Amino acid sequence: MVEPSLVLYGALYERALGVLDETLRETGARYALLIDRKGFVLAHKEALWAPKPPPLDSLATLVAGNAAATQALAKLLGEARFQEVVHQGEHMGLYVDEAGEAALLVLVFDENAPLGKIKLHGKRAAETLARLAEEALANPPKLNLDTQYREEAKALLDELFGN
Amino acid sequence: MSTINFANREINFKIVYYGPGLSGKTTNLKWIYSRIPEGRKGEMVSLATEDERTLFFDFLPLDLGEVKGFKTRFHLYTVPGQVFYNASRKLILRGVDGIVFVADSAPNRLRANAESMRNMRENLAEYGLKVEDLPVVLQVNKRDLPDALPVEMVRAVVDPEGRFPTFEAVATEGRGVFETLKEVSRLVLARVGSGA
Ligand SMILES: Nc1nc2c(ncn2[C@@H]2O[C@H](COP(=O)(O)OP(=O)(O)O)[C@@H](O)[C@H]2O)c(=O)[nH]1
Numbered sequence A: 001m002v003e004p005s006l007v008l009y010g011a012l013y014e015r016a017l018g019v020l021d022e023t024l025r026e027t028g029a030r031y032a033l034l035i036d037r038k039g040f041v042l043a044h045k046e047a048l049w050a051p052k053p054p055p056l057d058s059l060a061t062l063v064a065g066n067a068a069a070t071q072a073l074a075k076l077l078g079e080a081r082f083q084e085v086v087h088q089g090e091h092m093g094l095y096v097d098e099a100g101e102a103a104l105l106v107l108v109f110d111e112n113a114p115l116g117k118i119k120l121h122g123k124r125a126a127e128t129l130a131r132l133a134e135e136a137l138a139n140p141p142k143l144n145l146d147t148q149y150r151e152e153a154k155a156l157l158d159e160l161f162g163n
Numbered sequence B: 001m002s003t004i005n006f007a008n009r010e011i012n013f014k015i016v017y018y019g020p021g022l023s024g025k026t027t028n029l030k031w032i033y034s035r036i037p038e039g040r041k042g043e044m045v046s047l048a049t050e051d052e053r054t055l056f057f058d059f060l061p062l063d064l065g066e067v068k069g070f071k072t073r074f075h076l077y078t079v080p081g082q083v084f085y086n087a088s089r090k091l092i093l094r095g096v097d098g099i100v101f102v103a104d105s106a107p108n109r110l111r112a113n114a115e116s117m118r119n120m121r122e123n124l125a126e127y128g129l130k131v132e133d134l135p136v137v138l139q140v141n142k143r144d145l146p147d148a149l150p151v152e153m154v155r156a157v158v159d160p161e162g163r164f165p166t167f168e169a170v171a172t173e174g175r176g177v178f179e180t181l182k183e184v185s186r187l188v189l190a191r192v193g194s195g196a
């Protein structure tokens, strides 16, 4: 296995949620996500006042794809990496920053959130989350999924994909 | 390499549909999307050009359901098949758990099948992976073409050692589509907890 899976759970997961929560409060952003480079959501928080978010799976996949393409572009130009990415539309914006090698921080914000705050607190949060991710990578959990898991999963495959 | 989210009790797998341009990868995903009931699938995302050629990838998340308290999900991706999109293709292979290689039965695509398989090996090698290390299922698609090559001939150029489980398909009619997906899912799940 070349690329270790990043798994957040227990205290590390709680701390990640805490960071996301604080970042929402400091910036006024709507949603904060920590995703892995493959595009899977590791942790996410929504501001209490925010409307229902778009599908997070799609969001995470597109952000990860985008980040991978951006990183490849940086390499082509002889750069180790590009800075954080901000996309801004008329009403909504997106902030994406690397949280270490294995993860990305994503903030979704609207016109009421000042961009300066998004960038400042986004950067800080990304640094904290990078350290959490590093800790998590250094302590991978032992997964106790056994033959019973595989048997049950097989039954579900039959149900969903037919016999 | 599956992504496990203990907090939400989720386990996620990434399955990539690979193969030469126009072999039917996107058609596979579209068929799956059209047949899986609501609630078991998410939005399908297609990054395509105006003439429906895949530019970066198609994406479809599926929900298998709960297994021993873990929500189990598959993220299906297709790659753009055209030769010049290799940079994007490589990115999509990152963290892959299983592969469906969609080969084209048309006689004039035999070489393209072989080249795509070679390209897949090269791209996997950049992640330090070998085809032999991963669950790979071969789908020989477009069996409805009047001049379709014999399956064995297609197989000889992409899988001469006969290593991969192989399914014949007509993706436009859904023939072989779920059989293929089920087999790759089964192989991927079989590696859970086995230390792979
Ligand atoms: N005759 C036939 N055509 C197919 C089949 N599967 C896909 N196609 C057609 O082949 C073309 C390319 O399919 P697409 O899924 O976009 O290929 P991709 O480049 O691999 O994603 C489309 O016009 C499809 O309708 C099949 O089983 N038989």
Ligand SMILES: [Mg+2]
Pocket (backbone or CB within 6 Å): B025, B026, B027, B053, B054, B078, B079, B080, B081
């Ligand atoms: Mg396509």
